[in-house]
Amino acid sequence: MNERARERAGAGQVCGVRVAQRFSRVERSATVALLETVQRLRREGVAVLDLSGGEPDFTTPDAVIAETVTALEGGDTHYTPSRGLPELLGVIGEKLATENGVHVDPATGIVVTPSAKQALFTALMTVLDPGDEVIVPTPAWVSYPAMAGLIGARAVPAELRAEDGFRLSRQLLESRLTDRTRAVVVNTPANPTGHVLDEAEAAQIVAFAMKHDLVLIVDEIYEKIVYDGHRHLSLASLPGAAERTLTVNGFSKAYAMTGWRLGYLAGPEPLIAQALKVQEHTVSCAASFVQRGGVAALTRAADDVTAMLKEYTIRRELTVTALNALPGVTCTYPEGAFYAFADIRGTGLTSAGFAQVLLERAAVTVAPGSAFGAAGEGYVRLSFAASRDVLEGAGARLAGLAGEWPEG
Template sequence: MRNPLSKVITEIEPSGIRKFFDIVSEMKDAISLGVGEPDFDTPWHIRDEGIYSLEKGRTFYTSNAGLKELKIEISNFLNRKYGLDYDYNHEIMVTVGGSEAIDIAMRAMLDPGDEVLIPQPSYVSYLPCARLAGGVPVVIELKAENQFRLTRDELEAAITPKTKILVLPFPNNPTGAVMERSDLEELVDVIVANDLYVITDEIYSELTYTEEGHVSIAAMPGMRDRTIYINGLSKSHAMTGWRIGYACGPQVILKQMLKIHQFAIMCAPTTSQYAGVSALKNGDEDVAHMRDEYNGRRRYLVHRFKEMGLECFEPFGAFYAFPCIKEFGMTSDEFATRFLQEEKVAVVPGTAFGACGEGFLRISYAYSLEALKEALDRMERFVQKLRAEKKEA
């Protein structure tokens, strides 16, 4: 029989995030710090709006680009929060989560052989989406000594005549790294001089813990017309299962993205879109409360790592920490496997987010302080055991 499978898809590895989650789900008394999902329930006023939309029989398709009311609220939110100005009618579209927006942006913009610069460690979808769109992923290895920020020198060194798109994954999953205004300013003239486009994934923008707060490259001089801005409600408003994301950008690009969305998806879930209106219109206090809770957990993790002597730069975004475990002479996968087997705590090996994540672990603090305390007590015990083993050897 003829091979029924595409060579491109069979060469793409499955996500490394789920492996330990699947194991821990069947392990008694285990604690998972591996999933990047808020532990908060979706706020009631958002759920109420979704329920009300069902009660009113609003179960029809919306326009392909999304519900008008939701696009207006997205426009208002971005202007209010980040000084971004997008026409809701032509420059905003609602997607099934931020991941769909990443996928269709690449498919709309890439021709076979076009290079996509992907800073790593970073979210697992960028590289396979680039390949599926016919692009050539080019990895830029971010460094712990730079707090996993993308530097001007690293960007310049990666550019070739075939480079078309730079992915900016900040605030970053898995490291928690952020790019401040001064960091972005260093990149802008390089991007413009080399006529690059940017896909900026700012799904964690509301979970930024610096004094300056989040800054979007799309708001910087010369960048609006060469940037696809991607965000969504999953992380900021605890709405992962509602699957509401959005993309904003120049009409000439959005028009082609919408064409792909139209044929593959039709529209995002109608009930979720109505709920999204309430999230963006009335959810600022909910987001602030959740951010404060995450910030407390973040500080707790950094303190505990310092106490147990684990090297970890301070993360200022998202809800992840990325401690270094190189001292133990084990791979990230070996450490995570033993930790799960011996202490029943699941974390994600840094290599799930790129080869340069070797020697690190992603630990999510989207869990209660009680769960974090127990997990880190077990981690401290495990670390002390490994150090004793190393000393005896």
């Protein structure tokens, strides 16, 4: 068998046509698949209560909508610079400096992207080559390892433990280091666990990265959603971290702008200069009028964010209380984000089995912990970004299941 034939034999086939081998390492998004299941069941007339997704039910702040409408009516519908509108770059730079202690030149240290997800993929594309490794603490958002796989790199899981509060230690990081390690992904506040990075933990992560000359890719999309006096800490603000940290953020979660698809990547100029090439040769730029809305979000929507956080706090209480009332289920209060990560090991079910029981018997959808990596097995993630009515309805349905867990 010649080299070309061996290549064909090892590659995937779609309708007899060769597809790239990278897809053998990547599955579809489990959370997107759940959303599609919910939509299908609702079309079929099933009154599903969806607690599986990460989408705020709030309306986008009025100031953001008004600014965007004005931009559209004014004909602001054309290309912008690939880096982003100067006005938006300026307010992002100011926000990073005043709120996060992160100092970058807005003209060279930021790229505005069509979604934080795109910013993450751009960051990984910037620092990883095929065959490289990136350490990903797990349980983790489903797309981190998939993105690495699409690049041809490998995500190495660093399994966190609930008994340790899902905290990341330098010892754990050192145990996952190889000569192929190039970066570490950190998510704070974390999806799905709700853990918020503390100062001691952050110092260990930065010390590890500095010792081994690694890049830190830090996903801060939930930064404004924290509870009980916890404080969001940006890794790039720590001594020695700025020169090796790419900070990812966006507008979807804090400002209820999921459909607007707006995010940004910030970091040292040498890395951002390369990230800009990814932007220029893929998406070109974020939508012009959406960027105008981003300016309004950062400058005129603080009260809306405060109101949403107040409501999330109430919903968190409803959700955790309902879960802890179920036999075999325990749930601690998340420190940040809007997910409850419930321990269901006492039910005798797997996470996928528990989710299936809830769907079949109560028409309630949750995300099985196994979707977030092997370390998530024995847990399920419930989103309290849904309305109070939905959460209370789901709680009543779950209460009706109490004591009815099937065996196995």
